[in-house]
Amino acid sequence: MSLNPVRRHPNATILFLFVALVALMIFSLMLGRYPVTLREIAHILATTSPLHAVGNYTNVPWVVIEIVRLPRILMVTLCGMGLALAGAAMQGIFRNPLVGPDVVGVSQGAAFGGVLAIILALSPMGIVGMAFALGMAGLLMAFLLAKLAGKASTLALVLSGVIIGSFFGSLVGLAQYVADPQTQLPSIIYWLLGSFAGATYAKVAIVATVTLVAGSVLLLLRWRINLFSLREVDASALGTNLDRLRWVIITCVVLIVAAQVSVSGGVGWVGLIIPHAARMLLGPEHKKLLPASAFLGGLYLLGMDDVARSVGNQEIPIGLLTGVVGAPVFALLFWKTQTKGWIDE
Amino acid sequence: MNSIAIQFENLGHAYRSGEWIFQQYAAQVPAGKVFALLGPNGCGKTTLLKILLGALTPSTGKCKVDGRVGFVPQIFQVSFDYTALEMVLMGRARQIGLFSSPTRRDREAALAAMERFGITHLASRPFHELSGGQRQLVIFARALVSEAQVLILDEPTSALDLKNQVLILNWIQRLSRQDGLTVFFTTHHPQHALAIADETMLMLEESKYASGPPAQVMSEANLQALYGVEMRQVAFDYRGVLVTTLVPVLVSSTAAGA
Numbered sequence: 001m002s003l004n005p006v007r008r009h010p011n012a013t014i015l016f017l018f019v020a021l022v023a024l025m026i027f028s029l030m031l032g033r034y035p036v037t038l039r040e041i042a043h044i045l046a047t048t049s050p051l052h053a054v055g056n057y058t059n060v061p062w063v064v065i066e067i068v069r070l071p072r073i074l075m076v077t078l079c080g081m082g083l084a085l086a087g088a089a090m091q092g093i094f095r096n097p098l099v100g101p102d103v104v105g106v107s108q109g110a111a112f113g114g115v116l117a118i119i120l121a122l123s124p125m126g127i128v129g130m131a132f133a134l135g136m137a138g139l140l141m142a143f144l145l146a147k148l149a150g151k152a153s154t155l156a157l158v159l160s161g162v163i164i165g166s167f168f169g170s171l172v173g174l175a176q177y178v179a180d181p182q183t184q185l186p187s188i189i190y191w192l193l194g195s196f197a198g199a200t201y202a203k204v205a206i207v208a209t210v211t212l213v214a215g216s217v218l219l220l221l222r223w224r225i226n227l228f229s230l231r232e233v234d235a236s237a238l239g240t241n242l243d244r245l246r247w248v249i250i251t252c253v254v255l256i257v258a259a260q261v262s263v264s265g266g267v268g269w270v271g272l273i274i275p276h277a278a279r280m281l282l283g284p285e286h287k288k289l290l291p292a293s294a295f296l297g298g299l300y301l302l303g304m305d306d307v308a309r310s311v312g313n314q315e316i317p318i319g320l321l322t323g324v325v326g327a328p329v330f331a332l333l334f335w336k337t338q339t340k341g342w343i344d345e
Numbered sequence: 346m347n348s349i350a351i352q353f354e355n356l357g358h359a360y361r362s363g364e365w366i367f368q369q370y371a372a373q374v375p376a377g378k379v380f381a382l383l384g385p386n387g388c389g390k391t392t393l394l395k396i397l398l399g400a401l402t403p404s405t406g407k408c409k410v411d412g413r414v415g416f417v418p419q420i421f422q423v424s425f426d427y428t429a430l431e432m433v434l435m436g437r438a439r440q441i442g443l444f445s446s447p448t449r450r451d452r453e454a455a456l457a458a459m460e461r462f463g464i465t466h467l468a469s470r471p472f473h474e475l476s477g478g479q480r481q482l483v484i485f486a487r488a489l490v491s492e493a494q495v496l497i498l499d500e501p502t503s504a505l506d507l508k509n510q511v512l513i514l515n516w517i518q519r520l521s522r523q524d525g526l527t528v529f530f531t532t533h534h535p536q537h538a539l540a541i542a543d544e545t546m547l548m549l550e551e552s553k554y555a556s557g558p559p560a561q562v563m564s565e566a567n568l569q570a571l572y573g574v575e576m577r578q579v580a581f582d583y584r585g586v587l588v589t590t591l592v593p594v595l596v597s598s599t600a601a602g603a
Contacts, residue, residue: 008469095424220444226431227438229424233400237416238491239439284425287446 006281010288013281017295021077024302028073031306034064041065050201072199075207076305076318077298079196079264080274082211082256084297085290087271088278089218090253092225092286093246094157097279098334100272101135101257104161107268108168109138110254110261115175115188117262124262128206132258138164139254191265194319196305203263210259214252218290221249225286266319267301269326274300276333349411350376350495350527351397356406357552358392366392368405369552374544376411376494379521379528381538381559384548385572390531391419393548394499397529412527413439415493417484419500423472429483430468433459436487458486462516478509485516489524496520498530502537510534514541535563535576535591547571563591 113134145160357368575594
């Protein structure tokens with residue numbers, strides 16, 4: 001069987017995904033209880049800036065677009081792109097499409113870091129720092145545990161990730177138990193469920209800086225990620241030292257996940273299912289897979305957030321939505337990949 | 346060319362327990378020659394290859410490989426379903442910068458290597474859908490596109506049918522004779538070494554080996570000692586050429602009883 005037309009024209013597909021993402025961002029600006037037309041949006045974006053308020057905050061369309069919807073849409077898009085990019089890179093270096101930041105202890109570690117930062121009443125940058133430190137700690141602990149078991153094989157790493165993940169899950173439970181039920185507990189629970197409702201430009205700046213820097217490194221290394229699919233001895237014969245490269249990529253992945261967790265809490269499954277979908281669309285070659293995953297991740301999370309904020313009277317935490325949709329989709333993809341497209345080692 | 350492409354002396358490797366896999370092994374492979382390594386399962390052939398590839402540090406001795414190395418593994422596993430062309434392009438890893446992707450030149454080089462092996466038509470086919478022989482040729486093309494000077498092959502014919510075995514052996518010979526590549530391969534088929542190798546090494550015991558031109562080294566007695574089975578040398582005339590080969594003695598139970 002030869003390649004399908006979509007896989008034969010990867011650049012056109014990636015361009016289409018990018019255009020679709022921009023279109024969805026514009027549509028998302030229009031979406032909401034307060035109606036704003038496309039013309040008004042264009043005018044506001046062209047003539048004003050959120051940092052230099054023209055007039056005052058009584059200008060409702062300006063507030064809705066520049067202060068409420070735009071930072072949220074930017075944040076959701078960046079988080080979706082970052083998570084999918086990180087997931088695709090991680091699956092590439094671990095040669096396994098069933099691996100993601102959720103599986104190897106990163107997300108749970110980062111979540112505990114965030115909860116701890118809330119209890120300690122740290123600043124937003126403090127939350128990022130704690131989420132990153134404990135996300136990295138989660139990954140390192142999973143690695144060490146896998147090493148103790150013998151070779152750092154993918155299976156050993158995933159099983160260690162499950163152990164470390166539940167350990168950090170218990171610590172999150174403990175933190176909730178000791179948190180002040182009047183002041184801290186509600187914000188911890190809401191944060192853990194995952195939401196973009198509290199988007200601000202300060203948070204956008206955090207996510208944008210981390211995602212753009214770490215994401216750019218991943219994108220620059222995207223062709224090299226293919227080489228991780230080969231066995232060590234094979235790759236070393238091609239003159240490539242994968243060990244150092246692996247750590248650079250892991251650091252970028254953890255930074256991206258930590259930045260997302262710190263600003264919007266637990267938004268699961270994106271890093272697992274989106275790279276799968278992109279792989280089904282364009283094949284496994286990481287030069288095409290990484291940009292396609294990023295745009296698809298932005299599309300998916302923004303679409304989910306649009307649903308979360310427009311269905312019903314009250315906003316649904318997006319983490320719940322991505323979980324409810326992600327698990328069955330992942331089950332379907334798992335079944336599909338077992339029948340074709342991925343060879344189990 | 347008289348230069349030495351592969352050289353090892355007093356080479357030995359031991360398990361963590363201290364038990365030797367092999368020791369005091371030495372050989373020299375002149376550039377452009379074909380070298381065959383034979384030995385029973387578990388004698389350390391793959392370990393020796395890993396040492397040559399620089400993936401394993403030997404417990405004792407020195408080992409030197411002069412020139413860029415290309416490796417063709419025994420079982421080729423790749424986790425994702427790349428196309429044949431994408432697989433061949435991975436051979437350009439040395440030539441492509443850390444933050445770069447393959448250029449048009451790399452693509453042209455990859456397609457030229459595929460054309461050399463007559464597999465250009467497979468370029469956009471998923472690697473997993475190819476037959477064993479086709480996959481092997483893709484990996485050969487990958488080694489060629491990496492501008493390898495020394496080709497190391499781990500049992501290159503083990504998973505192939507007879508037709509593909511002959512195809513691959515012919516290619517090994519051509520890469521050595523026409524392209525001047527040095528080839529070092531392991532095999533379980535004495536007749537393959539006899540047919541295409543210039544030099545052979547038999548891993549007889551932990552610290553005992555026999556090496557030299559195949560016609561001298563691959564005696565019935567040596568192969569019997571190596572594999573523990575009766576071997577016979579058979580010679581016959583094929584279109585005016587005397588062909589010598591080696592076969593294990595297999596007698597069916599009915600014939601034995603008669």
